[in-house]
Amino acid sequence: MAWARNVLRVNLTKGTCKNEPLNMEWAHKYLGQRGLATKYLVEETDPKVDPLSPNNKMIMATGPLTGTCASTAGRYSVVTKGALTGAIACSNSGGFFGNEMKNAGYDMIIFEGKAKSPVYLYIENEKAELLDAGAFWGKSVWDTEEGIKAKHQDPLIRVASIGVAGEKGVKYAAVVNDMDRAAGRSGVGTVMGSKNLKAVAIRGTLGVPVRDFKRFMKVTADAKKVLADNAVTGQGLPKFGTQVLMNVINEVGALPTRNHRDIQFEGAKNISAEAMAEPRKGDGKPNLVTNAACFGCTIGCGRVSTVERSHYTVVDRPQYQVASGGLEYEAAWALGAATGVDDLNALTFANFICNEQGFDPISFGATVGAAMELFETGVITTKETGGIELKFGSAKALTDLAELTGKGEGFGAEIGLGSKRLCEKYGKPELSMSVKGQEFPAYDSRGIQGMGLTYATSNRGACHLRSYTVSSEILGVPVKTDPHVTEGKAELVKAFQDATSVVDSSGLCVFTTFGWTLEDIAPQIDAACEGGWTVEKLLEVGERVWNLERKYNLAAGFSKKDDTLPARILKDAAKTGPAKGMVNGLKDMLPKYYEVRGWTSEGVPTNQTLERLGV
Amino acid sequence: MQKSLHIDPGKCTGCLQCELACSFENENVFNPAKSRIKVFRFHDIGRMVPYTCTQCDEAWCMKACPVEAITTDAATGAKVVSDALCVGCKVCTIACPFGTVNYNASTGKVMKCDLCGGDPECAKACPTQAITYVDANWTGLDRMRDWAAKTDSGARASA
Numbered sequence: 046m047a048w049a050r051n052v053l054r055v056n057l058t059k060g061t062c063k064n065e066p067l068n069m070e071w072a073h074k075y076l077g078q079r080g081l082a083t084k085y086l087v088e089e090t091d092p093k094v095d096p097l098s099p100n101n102k103m104i105m106a107t108g109p110l111t112g113t114c115a116s117t118a119g120r121y122s123v124v125t126k127g128a129l130t131g132a133i134a135c136s137n138s139g140g141f142f143g144n145e146m147k148n149a150g151y152d153m154i155i156f157e158g159k160a161k162s163p164v165y166l167y168i169e170n171e172k173a174e175l176l177d178a179g180a181f182w183g184k185s186v187w188d189t190e191e192g193i194k195a196k197h198q199d200p201l202i203r204v205a206s207i208g209v210a211g212e213k214g215v216k217y218a219a220v221v222n223d224m225d226r227a228a229g230r231s232g233v234g235t236v237m238g239s240k241n242l243k244a245v246a247i248r249g250t251l252g253v254p255v256r257d258f259k260r261f262m263k264v265t266a267d268a269k270k271v272l273a274d275n276a277v278t279g280q281g282l283p284k285f286g287t288q289v290l291m292n293v294i295n296e297v298g299a300l301p302t303r304n305h306r307d308i309q310f311e312g313a314k315n316i317s318a319e320a321m322a323e324p325r326k327g328d329g330k331p332n333l334v335t336n337a338a339c340f341g342c343t344i345g346c347g348r349v350s351t352v353e354r355s356h357y358t359v360v361d362r363p364q365y366q367v368a369s370g371g372l373e374y375e376a377a378w379a380l381g382a383a384t385g386v387d388d389l390n391a392l393t394f395a396n397f398i399c400n401e402q403g404f405d406p407i408s409f410g411a412t413v414g415a416a417m418e419l420f421e422t423g424v425i426t427t428k429e430t431g432g433i434e435l436k437f438g439s440a441k442a443l444t445d446l447a448e449l450t451g452k453g454e455g456f457g458a459e460i461g462l463g464s465k466r467l468c469e470k471y472g473k474p475e476l477s478m479s480v481k482g483q484e485f486p487a488y489d490s491r492g493i494q495g496m497g498l499t500y501a502t503s504n505r506g507a508c509h510l511r512s513y514t515v516s517s518e519i520l521g522v523p524v525k526t527d528p529h530v531t532e533g534k535a536e537l538v539k540a541f542q543d544a545t546s547v548v549d550s551s552g553l554c555v556f557t558t559f560g561w562t563l564e565d566i567a568p569q570i571d572a573a574c575e576g577g578w579t580v581e582k583l584l585e586v587g588e589r590v591w592n593l594e595r596k597y598n599l600a601a602g603f604s605k606k607d608d609t610l611p612a613r614i615l616k617d618a619a620k621t622g623p624a625k626g627m628v629n630g631l632k633d634m635l636p637k638y639y640e641v642r643g644w645t646s647e648g649v650p651t652n653q654t655l656e657r658l659g660v
Numbered sequence: 661m662q663k664s665l666h667i668d669p670g671k672c673t674g675c676l677q678c679e680l681a682c683s684f685e686n687e688n689v690f691n692p693a694k695s696r697i698k699v700f701r702f703h704d705i706g707r708m709v710p711y712t713c714t715q716c717d718e719a720w721c722m723k724a725c726p727v728e729a730i731t732t733d734a735a736t737g738a739k740v741v742s743d744a745l746c747v748g749c750k751v752c753t754i755a756c757p758f759g760t761v762n763y764n765a766s767t768g769k770v771m772k773c774d775l776c777g778g779d780p781e782c783a784k785a786c787p788t789q790a791i792t793y794v795d796a797n798w799t800g801l802d803r804m805r806d807w808a809a810k811t812d813s814g815a816r817a818s819a
Contacts (some may be wrong), residue, residue, distance in 0.1 A: 048779070101782065112690055113680075113685065113690050114677060114680040114681065114690055114785070133693070141676075144692070148691060148693065186766065224703055236790035247694070250693035250694070250696065250766075251691070252689030252690060252691030252693075253689055253690040254685060254688070254689045254690075255690075258684075272796070273787065283673075334674075334705075334706035335706045335707075335708075336673060337673055337674055337701075337706070337708065338673035338674050338675035339675070340675070340676055341675060341676060341677060341680060342673075342675050342785035343675060343677065345673035345675060345787075345788070347673075349706035351706075367703075367704035367707055368703070368704055369703070369704070493699065508738065544747075620813075
């Protein structure tokens, strides 16, 4: 129950699709989605594999709760070796695709090999076939999704696809489903493109049963009430979306600005949630049209936005004069503060392009920020940029590069390398604001110390979604800690990492944890699945998943030296705000973190730890 | 008092909790494909619109049925399909001008909203009150109240 107990194995080289039973022993140890797909990847691939080789595999995986009526239970993850990082990659997406996969009777789809020519996978209730994608190759996510529905004469099909960015090898290409929901980070879309796999189209009508219906309805209803009564999930997120954070994080002095040279952005208010709700001068309409929910979500943080029709980016371009996925906080930060651009229309347009062509707005915006620094310091000139005046604050440079990167053309092809490769290419590796090759998200760890440890130890490279200590250090959830101290952060980061690994393995959205703890989540999993799922058992799963990912990365060639931060964060003090004068105190946190993890001083899980967890 | 489902698309976030609740009530599994209420997402204008049977008084489906499998529930006014009598001819699906009666290939019968016997699960499951179950004679009450407030010149003058 709850698990479909069925895996689809697609061999793209041979062109075969086979069903096989889910390994239930592993399901009881790794739950589902992130954890279980990682277990399959670890067992089936060489950690040293080139991410873009046919020998790398890509797994799309739902959690046991995916497709049930638990709030937010529509998630799926794409697990593979990341093209951007060379580390374990696990990118999580909402929308409606995950539910459709589960309703088609699959917990997981494993893609192996590489197709000779472009194909897409079409699934209808436990039956799958590979079809020629020649007509869709070279098309955007938006056109592919519409095209597949039209071809099959079925508007109810759900599609996850790559855009041109994924075809052209942009290192942080995303897998995008339902037009504007994305498995966004680490280049999972790049891996999909390398396999000549354009899209996965699913129609599922089988239904998702749970173990104990009566109890499930009760505990999910109770848990929904917790979310509705919580100030963040009940009011803040539905009204303002994640963008509720823009002004808050700017005020606490942790908004990385202009490639992390500053940590407060003078234009923050112009790109904030409040600005999105304000009627525009030109057309009198606000940027924000409405909020929108993913499958089963009773929070509804998603943004639906428009670009003003007179804005230079959309004039005479009707395809962009529509409502579409609007700015989330991360995208608004990366496209805005990281580049010094405060033109809300330009940011919204660039975000549309990220969805349309399928690439991660965080890595894209951060890489543009790095390129702007290269330009302003004279390392590159208009000769390299193809004539683009790549100055901090230039909306035109940002939107031009969004379009070029989406198509892998001109200087966009270099922006598509990501900041690490780009800055190395021009001899300035220190200007890449990244960890393990992945760009930072929207929190400067000089102002929020725990996030430095979060970034340095994240198994998929710099990421806020592996242990969102902002929740504790700034918002006071579940307990308030001081963002300026390093003491206690090792334990805090470990606790967040383990709990988040559970949520990511369940089918639920991590945003529920503003209101829920594992005390709220355990009964929902337990009512849905056999196995006696207690908080203790889930925490063990979380720790197990984390150690498995770590083990994979060590085997892939990462080591203690990669658990670090750029010199700018460790040596250049914050210039303004409450954290003025501070750097990140990683060296005070990392040894303690290894210790609480049960790892050696070199960051290697001890045999005792691995045995305790059964890894 | 007869009640009817009242839908306010402006409040809908498109979460599909109504479809989950409907399918669970009728099929004992979570399966939006088997829901009697559907939420339509008009992506390019950012509107989410739930839609289901309005329970017509002079119901086309009921009149079209050759085996009298569709009858009126006297308590709720719902037009209810008897699975025992339905022969799956689908004539009702053609007759319904609104498309809210649909064939279910896995049972060989048609399915439509029956108001859950007077306690509709979709309305209870809706987290934003986009779907409510209200006095059938006053489905316009909220809108009237809004306009009453807007046209009350006295309140505006004193504001």
